[in-house]
Amino acid sequence: MIEPVSQLQLRPIGLEVADRLEAAIVRETFAPGEKLREAEICAQLGVSRSPLREAFQILENRGLVERRPRIGTRVTEMTVQTLDEITQCRAPLEAACAGLLAELADHTAVADALQVELSAMQRAHDSGDSLAGFEANVRMTMLSHDRCGNSVLVRLLRQLDVSALRYRYRAYRHAPEMLVSMIEGNTRMIAEIRAGRGAGARDVTEQLIWRAWEKTRAAFLHSDPSKTTES
Structure with missing residues (x-):
């Protein structure tokens, strides 16, 4: 479970969401190779799809997720x-x-x-x-x-x-x-x-x-x- 994003965040919401998801990926709340389901994550964090997709872009740049057409966003495998x-x-x-x-x-x-x-x-x-x-x-x-x-x-x-x-x-x-x-x-x-x-x-x-x-x-x-x- 990941904590909802506060409405009083001073940082950009997309960055805050990315940091929350990064912590969850590191601690294997989301397992390597797991598909990240937008609707479920939005509900848990209390955010819309727009900042979540911004967060996915940030996480892709950090090497933690990969996004593929028609497949969606998955946690990067560990090797x-x-x-x-x-x-x-x-x-x-x-x-x-x-x-x-x-x-x-x-x-x-x-x-x-x-x-x-x-x-x-x-x-x-x-x-x-x-x-x-x-x-x-x-x-x-x-x-x-x-x-x-x-x-x-x-x-x-x-x-x-x-x-x-x-x-x-x-x-x-x-x-x-x-x-x-x-x-x-x-x-x-x-x-x-x-x-x-x-x-x-x-x-x-x-x-x-x-x-x-x-x-x-x-x-x-x-x-x-x-x-x-x-x-």
Whole structure:
């Protein structure tokens, strides 16, 4: 179920609808390959077809849906090939982001802010709630991007994150050990940022991304072994 769109939104309705649907696609409320039925979604969100179709265009540009004549709009499939390609791009960019954070004048304050979400991840682990751990990790990632100070890097990372989040969610959902690994890796990353060691932060973060890729890939193949290549 997706929450209705408030009538008091200050953002364009189409963009708000797109963001709601993106969150639902990431969390597999709408499954890969599922047809998105306009009438049902309009009823759930309380919007007309016009902003919904605008949202579909935005989501297509984000790589989350595909629209075909006489077929309609479907959620993009997930494949190992796509996961591999995303990670090849994402690993060096996330590493660069961490390095920039460590080199900021207020790197200690940044580390403190990241620690808040790391603590939330630890609490989620302690309570056995891996999906709460996922949400905390998403907040940590967004925080690190917002604080790095490089607008071009942020734009590139956010483009990648739209697709990467689907695979990350699947891993947290199907592989409980993912949360443990991410807590350990992010603990090391935050330590390097706190110490102001840019090179160390870059190295630790790139290792973190590739370890996450290994676990995500294994979890994805276990949950859907047929999706080894693009459909």
